[in-house]
Amino acid sequence: MKKDLSLNDGTPIEGTPEPGTLGETLRSQGVSRRSFMKFCATTASMMALPPSMIPMIAHALENARRPSVIWLSFQECTGCTESLTRAHSPTLESLIFESISLDYHHTLQAASGHAAEAAREAAMEENFGNYLLVVDGSIPLDNPGYSTIAGISNLDMLTESAKGAAAIIAVGTCATYGGIPHANPNPTGAVSVKDIIKDKPIINVPGCPPIPVVITGVLAHYLTFGAIPDLDHIGRPKVFYGQSIHDRCYRRPFYDKGQFAETFDDEGAKKGWCLYKLGCKGPTTYNACATTKWNNGTSFPIESGHPCIGCSEPDFWDGGGFYKALSMPTEDISKTAVYTVAGAAAAGAVIGALNRGKKNNSDKIHIKTTIDDLRK
Amino acid sequence: MTEIELLSWARGPGLQIATIIFVAGVVIRIFEIFLLGRKANLAEAKGGEMSNGLRTMITRTVPDRTTFKRSSVTIVSGYIFHIGLFIVCFLSAPHILFLKDVIGFGWPSLPTPVIDAFAVVTIIALLATLVNRLTNKVMRYLTNFEDLLTWFITFLPVVTGYIAFHRIGMTAPTLLAVHILSVELLMIIFPFTKLMHAFTLFIARWYNGAISGYRGVAS
Numbered sequence: 001m002k003k004d005l006s007l008n009d010g011t012p013i014e015g016t017p018e019p020g021t022l023g024e025t026l027r028s029q030g031v032s033r034r035s036f037m038k039f040c041a042t043t044a045s046m047m048a049l050p051p052s053m054i055p056m057i058a059h060a061l062e063n064a065r066r067p068s069v070i071w072l073s074f075q076e077c078t079g080c081t082e083s084l085t086r087a088h089s090p091t092l093e094s095l096i097f098e099s100i101s102l103d104y105h106h107t108l109q110a111a112s113g114h115a116a117e118a119a120r121e122a123a124m125e126e127n128f129g130n131y132l133l134v135v136d137g138s139i140p141l142d143n144p145g146y147s148t149i150a151g152i153s154n155l156d157m158l159t160e161s162a163k164g165a166a167a168i169i170a171v172g173t174c175a176t177y178g179g180i181p182h183a184n185p186n187p188t189g190a191v192s193v194k195d196i197i198k199d200k201p202i203i204n205v206p207g208c209p210p211i212p213v214v215i216t217g218v219l220a221h222y223l224t225f226g227a228i229p230d231l232d233h234i235g236r237p238k239v240f241y242g243q244s245i246h247d248r249c250y251r252r253p254f255y256d257k258g259q260f261a262e263t264f265d266d267e268g269a270k271k272g273w274c275l276y277k278l279g280c281k282g283p284t285t286y287n288a289c290a291t292t293k294w295n296n297g298t299s300f301p302i303e304s305g306h307p308c309i310g311c312s313e314p315d316f317w318d319g320g321g322f323y324k325a326l327s328m329p330t331e332d333i334s335k336t337a338v339y340t341v342a343g344a345a346a347a348g349a350v351i352g353a354l355n356r357g358k359k360n361n362s363d364k365i366h367i368k369t370t371i372d373d374l375r376k
Numbered sequence: 377m378t379e380i381e382l383l384s385w386a387r388g389p390g391l392q393i394a395t396i397i398f399v400a401g402v403v404i405r406i407f408e409i410f411l412l413g414r415k416a417n418l419a420e421a422k423g424g425e426m427s428n429g430l431r432t433m434i435t436r437t438v439p440d441r442t443t444f445k446r447s448s449v450t451i452v453s454g455y456i457f458h459i460g461l462f463i464v465c466f467l468s469a470p471h472i473l474f475l476k477d478v479i480g481f482g483w484p485s486l487p488t489p490v491i492d493a494f495a496v497v498t499i500i501a502l503l504a505t506l507v508n509r510l511t512n513k514v515m516r517y518l519t520n521f522e523d524l525l526t527w528f529i530t531f532l533p534v535v536t537g538y539i540a541f542h543r544i545g546m547t548a549p550t551l552l553a554v555h556i557l558s559v560e561l562l563m564i565i566f567p568f569t570k571l572m573h574a575f576t577l578f579i580a581r582w583y584n585g586a587i588s589g590y591r592g593v594a595s
Contacts, residue, residue, distance in 0.1 A: 177378070233547070234378070244543070244548050246548070247543070255488065256487065256488040256489060257487050257488070258469055258484075258485045258486065258487045258488060260469065276469070276470070276473075277469075277473060283548055283552070284380070284383065284548045284549040284552060286547070286548075310380075313380050313549065314378040314379075314380050314381070315378060315380045315381055315384065316380065318381075318384060319380065319383075319384060320384060320387055320388065324477075325470070325473045325477075326470070326552065327470035327471065327473050327474045328387075328473055328474055328477040329387055329388070329391045329474065329477060329478070330384060330387040330388040330391075331387075331388045331389070331391070331392055333391060333392065333395050333477070333478045334477075334478050334479070334480070336392050336395050336396060336399075337395055337399050337478065340395065340396050340399040340400050340403070341399055341403055343400065344399060344400040344401075344402075344403035344404050344407075345403055345407060347400070347404055347407075348403055348404040348405075348406070348407025348408060348411070349407060349411070351404060351407070351408055351411075352407055352408055352410070352411025352412070353411070355408065355411065355412065356411065356412075356413065
């Protein structure tokens with residue numbers, strides 16, 4: 001039965017969505033319009049959009065044709081995919097994701113070998129210029145043989161797949177900034193997607209792994225507006241990466257009061273005080289953990305008693321140790337100071353002796369002049 | 377170079393370089409001062425050197441009435457910014473943590489809003505000293521490049537620290553890196569300018585007191 005519904009602004013919309021659209025998929029999975037609208041409202045508030053945008057999001061999502069998505073995995077640990085699949089079960093976000101035509105994804109696809117590569121090539125050909133390319137993992141530049149898929153180097157596969165992409169979403173810190181493979185001494189010469197692809201819009205969704213709802217949120221934004229969201233100076237969507245963990249942390253009042261956990265099992269830790277002294281990178285990390293949280297909004301690392309490791313920032317792995325507070329030096333300054341004092345004391349003694357010698361010498365060669373001498 | 381790389385450089389190699397220059401500079405200068413030596417005083421001692429020296433180290437901290445009247449702005453603003461600097465440098469939690477890592481022990485910190493307030497007071501006092509220096513005719517006449525340089529180098533870490541705490545204008549890693557770099561600049565300039573007074577001040581006071589003590593006069 002068809003039932004007319006109307007948007008907040010009075011525009012009537014069809015109760016039964018067009019065939020082949022996301023709306024239809026949702027209905028077929030038993031998702032009611034009420035819960036769908038709830039999801040749209042959540043998405044709008046998550047992206048800091050005004051309530052008037054909710055119908056627009058609903059309309060765009062309902063009528064979105066399942067866009068082809070090609071997911072490439074390079075030097076990665078599959079943690080990003082693991083994170084995303086955690087959003088699967090019966091949540092709405094996961095349905096949104098299922099409703100995208102995921103034409104190629106190593107871990108999730110049924111096909112393997114030639115069939116898998118054929119699926120990628122077919123999807124690229126059919127949707128040339130329109131498909132979304134999602135990349136996780138970094139790309140080794142030192143030797144193409146370090147990481148290959150079906151005999152194709154990561155670099156070749158990326159450049160080839162990027163040609164027909166409407167946009168690229170780099171998922172995880174490896175794809176966005178090089179991540180762990182890029183960490184010192186970077187044995188494979190790993191680089192990020194942005195280091196290679198210069199002519200396509202790239203959305204960076206960093207994190208090790210990124211929050212599932214952030215990945216789906218970025219996709220929802222793309223489906224709704226058909227454009228990439230506002231990005232910060234390192235390519236991250238501002239809606240999710242606009243504020244630091246520290247600024248939104250529920251433990252912030254303890255930082256301000258000067259109440260810190262000194263160890264992981266002291267009284268401060270038990271009382272849930274600030275983890276700054278235990279190396280929390282919250283003050284220099286921009287991500288949505290403190291607000292959207294993980295595991296369906298259960299908690300986030302700081303809430304579980306562990307300092308933030310700053311995984312959504314470039315080079316977080318080389319930040320001088322996860323358990324060293326931000327204000328601490330990353331190298332052994334005490335040793336440097338002790339050696340310098342010893343060296344400088346020796347140098348000071350030598351300089352002092354030279355000065356003394358100079359003084360004594362000038363005393364020796366000093367010739368007294370009398371008034372008689374001057375009269376001469 | 378990314379902002380996190382800049383921050384890592386400031387916390388690592390940058391700090392190493394600054395520490396070497398700072399420590400070496402200070403130690404060599406102090407050695408030089410002590411090794412200059414003094415001619416033996418052949419006059420008969422009319423009082424103790426040590427006790428008078430130690431007393432003078434404290435008494436000179438209080439300005440006498442005439443001096444205070446003559447340059448009250450310099451003294452008041454000077455005191456305020458020195459105390460403020462001390463509190464901000466040595467009683468804020470992140471700074472204590474830094475010192476603890478270097479010297480091996482720490483002490484309790486003050487709450488952040490208190491530090492914040494002292495930072496503002498310090499900034500105002502430092503600005504007052506500059507305005508006084510530039511508006512007072514005698515002060516302006518006596519001011520040379522080094523005076524302005526040391527003022528700026530001292531002012532910089534306080535302002536960058538304040539901005540970094542409140543995250544004004546740039547992202548947190550950049551602001552923190554800039555703050556640390558400004559401190560490193562201070563460390564590098566320190567031994568070669570009048571900032572050395574932080575180390576020589578009490579030595580000089582003791583010496584003044586000791587001379588007077590030997591002569592048996594008030595200092």
